[in-house]
Amino acid sequence: MREPQQGDFKARLASFTRWFPGNKSVKMSAMLLNLLKQPLLHFLIAGGAIFAFNALTTPPSDPAAALNDHQILVDHTTLLDFMQYRAKAFEPAYFETQLAALSDDELNTLIGDYVREEALYREALAMGMNEGDYIIRQRLVQKVEFLLENLVAQLPDPDAETLAAFYQERLADYHVDAVYTFTHIFFDAQQGGMETAHRRAERQLLESTNITFEDASQYGDRYPFLQNYVERTRDFVANNFSTGFVEALDLLPAETPVWQGPIESRYGVHLVMLRERADPFTPALEQIRDRVLDDYRYETLVRRRQEAEAGVVAGYEVIRALEEDSP
Numbered sequence: 001m002r003e004p005q006q007g008d009f010k011a012r013l014a015s016f017t018r019w020f021p022g023n024k025s026v027k028m029s030a031m032l033l034n035l036l037k038q039p040l041l042h043f044l045i046a047g048g049a050i051f052a053f054n055a056l057t058t059p060p061s062d063p064a065a066a067l068n069d070h071q072i073l074v075d076h077t078t079l080l081d082f083m084q085y086r087a088k089a090f091e092p093a094y095f096e097t098q099l100a101a102l103s104d105d106e107l108n109t110l111i112g113d114y115v116r117e118e119a120l121y122r123e124a125l126a127m128g129m130n131e132g133d134y135i136i137r138q139r140l141v142q143k144v145e146f147l148l149e150n151l152v153a154q155l156p157d158p159d160a161e162t163l164a165a166f167y168q169e170r171l172a173d174y175h176v177d178a179v180y181t182f183t184h185i186f187f188d189a190q191q192g193g194m195e196t197a198h199r200r201a202e203r204q205l206l207e208s209t210n211i212t213f214e215d216a217s218q219y220g221d222r223y224p225f226l227q228n229y230v231e232r233t234r235d236f237v238a239n240n241f242s243t244g245f246v247e248a249l250d251l252l253p254a255e256t257p258v259w260q261g262p263i264e265s266r267y268g269v270h271l272v273m274l275r276e277r278a279d280p281f282t283p284a285l286e287q288i289r290d291r292v293l294d295d296y297r298y299e300t301l302v303r304r305r306q307e308a309e310a311g312v313v314a315g316y317e318v319i320r321a322l323e324e325d326s327p
Helices: 006-018 024-036 039-057 076-087 092-100 104-126 134-153 160-169 194-206 234-240 243-251 289-314
Strands: 071-075 179-188 228-233 259-264 268-278 317-321
Touching: 071 076, 071 104, 076 092, 076 104, 104 134, 104 289, 104 317, 134 289, 160 289, 179 194, 179 234, 179 243, 194 259, 194 268, 228 234, 234 243, 243 259, 243 268
Parallel strands: 071 317
Antiparallel strands: 179 228, 179 268, 259 268
């Protein structure tokens, strides 16, 4: 049997309505049936249903959506995400605790870090360097940082007066600590106590005439740190022995390499052959001018870059929406 065609249906419907020219309800029914068969109507009905469903299920709009391009919203969720991305660890519960435990100063520092990053990120987007994820965001921030650094990199060298003032303000940075070159023979206090270690050292001192600098490791007990100390600073030696040990080294003559002691440390007793001791000093500016000039250039570059970044950040209005800030 032939399947009925759409044309057959329309023809029969038209023939049927001619028998009832005065029956408007029948004509309306026919028109309605014809309308319901139209694909466009089906599309409109489906679209309306989807729109209604979204309207009922979509949460209220993001407050940030109402901000302009020069406003930065700082809220609890923003800072929580920022902390996790920065730490490269996504543990919401842990960072919730960390965020809640921040002091006012720590919170303001965190907000400042986020605002700085967000401002530089938006500046990168405004320059068309935008992609999608957080790694790209960080790269874009770095690009703006490099751009700002390049803008301030061409700095004129300071005059003599400026460099001298810079040097005087940082004399402690150029101080050279005392350095020592020596070897030692160790007698462990754990083997019979400090008095026993002293007696062993004194006996060894009487027999040390022919012991050279290089032969020291063949005598005494094994020391937990170094055997030979070559141009080691005062702090380094004090950490390995004790402050009293270094003070004793300062009293020993260093002109002739002979065995001297005994000298106590926190570990026991030592015989020492001191080859060289250089007293602490601060070199004159003329001796280290290149180093001081490099330091000046670096510090000036960092300061001016930070000032340039602050100028970018200042172009944005920060809107805080944290629970702690609400009345």
